[in-house]
Amino acid sequence: MTVTENLAKIEANIRQACNKVGRDPQDITIIGVTKYVTIERALETIYSGIRHLGENRMEGLLEKHQVIGEKAIWHFIGTLQSRKVKDIINQVSYIHSLDRKSLAKEINKRTDEPVDCFIQVNVSGEESKHGLQPDNVVEFVDTLQNYPNIRVVGLMTMAPHVEDESVLREVFKSLRQLRDSIQEKEWGHAPCQYLSMGMSNDYQLAIEEGATHIRIGSSLVGPYEE
Numbered sequence: 411m412t413v414t415e416n417l418a419k420i421e422a423n424i425r426q427a428c429n430k431v432g433r434d435p436q437d438i439t440i441i442g443v444t445k446y447v448t449i450e451r452a453l454e455t456i457y458s459g460i461r462h463l464g465e466n467r468m469e470g471l472l473e474k475h476q477v478i479g480e481k482a483i484w485h486f487i488g489t490l491q492s493r494k495v496k497d498i499i500n501q502v503s504y505i506h507s508l509d510r511k512s513l514a515k516e517i518n519k520r521t522d523e524p525v526d527c528f529i530q531v532n533v534s535g536e537e538s539k540h541g542l543q544p545d546n547v548v549e550f551v552d553t554l555q556n557y558p559n560i561r562v563v564g565l566m567t568m569a570p571h572v573e574d575e576s577v578l579r580e581v582f583k584s585l586r587q588l589r590d591s592i593q594e595k596e597w598g599h600a601p602c603q604y605l606s607m608g609m610s611n612d613y614q615l616a617i618e619e620g621a622t623h624i625r626i627g628s629s630l631v632g633p634y635e636e
């Protein structure tokens with residue numbers, strides 16, 4: 411399948427999910443996750459009309475950025491080690507995995523202009539997952555006022571790998587409620603308008619529950635062998 415064919419299906423699903431809850435498909439940003447695929451396939455993704463690309467490892471990001479550069483808007487979606495911040499900070503527009511003060515401090519130090527960050531939240535509480543516990547998020551965002559180069563544009567989560575729709579919905583809904591409670595504070599450093607949630611298996615549900623950014627890998631850029 412070409413990326414364009416995959417994208418047509420995804421866009422139809424997005425329209426359907428939006429229709430169900432009265433949302434505008436224009437408000438959904440698709441981040442094409444290219445971590446498994448070649449530079450050629452990532453370029454094909456850009457030519458299909460996708461503007462946003464996501465990578466979860468520094469090496470993959472730099473390799474693709476070198477070729478694709480400013481044709482894409484880059485999102486770093488993986489776990490970020492503080493010592494690697496300086497290597498990617500000028501290549502990315504968004505970081506989706508801010509989850510600790512030491513990382514905020516490093517980002518703040520390595521850039522001259524505010525970086526748009528999502529706070530990663532471990533809503534499901536699985537031990538294997540990164541991210542802050544939901545109870546600690548508001549306080550964490552509050553402390554980020556000390557770092558003028560961090561702008562909190564939203565929250566991000568990864569849902570558990572389960573089939574049960576009600577479990578997934580609960581996770582997405584919790585993230586939205588948490589986002590709303592931060593927005594209510596009207597903090598200048600944390601407009602927190604976005605929700606980065608939903609992947610290939612669950613993006614329709616995520617949209618129904620308020621996702622603004624969906625991170626789609628396999629169903630957009632797969633199958634990997636052509």
Ligand SMILES: *Cc1c(COP(=O)(O)O)cnc(C)c1O
Nearest residue numbers: 443466487609610625626627628
């Ligand atoms: C790989 C990855 C995705 C995309 O996963 P698919 O199931 O292939 O759509 C989304 N978000 C993160 C953080 C990822 O690492």
